Amino acid sequence: MDINTHESIDSSLMGEPVAVAEGSSEVRLACTPNMAADASGLVHGGFIFGMADYAAMLAVNHPNVVLAGAESRFLKPSRVGDILIAKADEQEREGRKHIVQVDVSCNGEVVFKGTFTCFVTKEHVLAGA
Structure with missing residues (x-):
């Protein structure tokens, strides 16, 4: 699937x-x-x-998706050298509102859990700014 959002993110x-x-x-x-x-x-x-947050935005994958709020928990520390994997799954969609659950793991152990409330706006949030 093509990536339609956050195309300028620094992947590093x-x-x-x-x-x-x-x-x-x-x-x-x-x-x-x-x-x-x-x-x-x-x-x-x-x-x-x-x-x-980036994983949540990609799960919605719309050019005008923005983060409205998040509930998160850090469960374990991460260290330099760790390889983290974030898995995002949309749980609910109501109109322009999307609720996305994201789990981040390291070596199979969950280190972070978050629920992200995302909205797809009618136009880019900086349009006309």
Whole structure:
């Protein structure tokens, strides 16, 4: 399936799409030293959240999809060197509103879970700005 959204994302920071289908996606992210929050190699959660958000956007896969809200839980720490896999699945669709569940795992263990509320706007959010 073609990618119709977020085409300028830096895959080194948000992950590389592995699969995109109607209502689902999978994204792979290699955790690199520039993602470390401290000398121990703990990866800052913002990168993991960003990856999950990107996976949710790809599951909706519309040029005007935006994030309206998210409920998330970090379950385990991630470290530099980890390879993370985000799997997104659309749970509900009501008009322009999409609810997408995203699980991020490392070596088969879930490290992050999130529910993303996405909307497809009538035009790009920056149109006319």
